[in-house]
Amino acid sequence: xxxxxxxxxxxxxxxxxxxxxxxxxxxxxxxxxxxxxxxxxxxxxxxxxxxxxxxxxxxxxxxxxxxxxxxxxxxxxxxxxxxxxxxxxxxxxxxxxxxxxxxxxxxxxxxxxxxxxxxxxxxxxxxxxxxxxxxxxxxxxxxxxxxxxxxxxxxxxxxxxx
Amino acid sequence: xxxxxxxxxxxxxxxxxxxxxxxxxxxxxxxxxxxxxxxxxxxxxxxxxxxxxxxxxxxxxxxxxxxxxxxxxxxxxxxxxxxxxxxxxxxxxxxxxxx
Numbered sequence: 270x271x272x273x274x275x276x277x278x279x280x281x282x283x284x285x286x287x288x289x290x291x292x293x294x295x296x297x298x299x300x301x302x303x304x305x306x307x308x309x310x311x312x313x314x315x316x317x318x319x320x321x322x323x324x325x326x327x328x329x330x331x332x333x334x335x336x337x338x339x340x341x342x343x344x345x346x347x348x349x350x351x352x353x354x355x356x357x358x359x360x361x362x363x364x365x366x367x368x369x370x371x372x373x374x375x376x377x378x379x380x381x382x383x384x385x386x387x388x389x390x391x392x393x394x395x396x397x398x399x400x401x402x403x404x405x406x407x408x409x410x411x412x413x414x415x416x417x418x419x420x421x422x423x424x425x426x427x428x429x430x431x
Numbered sequence: 432x433x434x435x436x437x438x439x440x441x442x443x444x445x446x447x448x449x450x451x452x453x454x455x456x457x458x459x460x461x462x463x464x465x466x467x468x469x470x471x472x473x474x475x476x477x478x479x480x481x482x483x484x485x486x487x488x489x490x491x492x493x494x495x496x497x498x499x500x501x502x503x504x505x506x507x508x509x510x511x512x513x514x515x516x517x518x519x520x521x522x523x524x525x526x527x528x529x530x
Contacts, residue, residue, distance in 0.1 A: 278442055282450040285484075289457040289477045293464055305473060312480045315450065318442070319484075319491040321503045324510075328483065331510040335476050335517045347468045347524040359463020367456030374448030380493045381444075390500055394507070397500045409508045416515030420522030 274318060281314025302340020309333055322389035343424060447488030454481025469524040476513035483509040 288308030295301045309332020316325035338344075386393055398406045455478050462474030483506035490502025 275442055278446075285480065286450070286453055286457060289454060289461065292473050292477065293457065293461040298470075301470065301473065305476070308477060308480065312454075312484065315447075315484050316487050316503075316506060319447065319487045321487045321490065321506065324483075324487060324503045324506045327507045328480070328510045331514040332476065332480070334514050335473075338517050338521050339473055341521075343525055344469060344521060345525045346470075348466050349468060351466055356464055356466065360460055363456045363460035363463060366459055367452055370452030370455060371449055374445055374452055377445075377448070379444045379489075382493055384491050384494070386500060390503060394500050394503055397504045398507070402501070402504060405504075405508065409512055413511050413515035416519035420518040423519075423522035423526045426526060 277314060278318040281311045281318060283311070284308070285311025285315060287311075298344050299340045302336045302338075305339050306333055306336035309336060320384060320386060320388050320390065321394075322387075323391040323394050442492075444488050444492040447492070448485060451481045451485035451488065454478070454484060457481075469521060472517060472520040472524070475516055475520075476510075479509045479513040483507075 285308050288304045288306075288311060291304035292301050292308065295304055309329055312332060313325040313329035316322075316328055458474040458476075458478030458481060460474070461477060462471045465471040465474075486502035486505040486509075488502070490500055490506075494500075494502060
């Protein structure tokens with residue numbers, strides 16, 4: 270059973286990383302949206318294998334919505350003509366970031382603790398979200414609401430200007 | 432009351448951190464490599480997903496003392512925030528860009 274669990278984690282990690290790399294390289298927005306959906310499925314699988322079933326459900330819904338936004342017809346291209354040297358420098362910076370984070374993960378001395386939660390953890394997570402850390406939940410909800418209202422206003426303004 | 436919890440697993444926090452680091456780095460790569468800003472916006476949820484995986488891993492393997500599910504909570508909030516940010520970014524880019 271444990272090997273199946275580990276296989277699930279590694280398959281999910283492969284899906285999420287592969288999908289993310291396809292997001293980087295695929296030219297068409299529809300296929301990029303599909304790759305983003307695969308990334309979301311992989312991320313949800315990672316969360317599920319880490320005994321975070323409720324978080325996995327939320328992650329899956331959010332990333333499928335992100336994939337729909339990326340692949341949707343409201344997508345517009347916006348290219349400020351960045352020089353290729355800056356893009357290559359950014360890619361090298363991303364590689365350096367991975368090396369730094371991997372070194373920190375490898376050399377880090379992490380506390381080991383026994384996990385007493387369940388596989389889903391919906392009620393415990395709900396108590397944490399709405400009782401223990403209600404202010405942070407409200408803050409993120411407000412940020413998301415403002416972002417969605419702003420996006421709607423931007424789309425409506427574009428529709429009127431046509 | 433806390434339950435007995437799932438069976439011990441062979442996975443460790445270091446493995447999860449490696450995957451999370453790779454996701455954050457790939458997200459940063461997407462954000463810098465794509466010349467189209469709207470396409471580069473897709474790197475943000477990938478980076479947030481990597482951070483969320485790291486938080487969920489800490490909650491699973493290394494949360495000693497205090498409420499144990501704070502890591503899962505952060506993973507959920509990051510996913511919701513990523514959705515809002517991408518929606519706002521695609522909306523703003525739609526005002527400025529061309530089809």
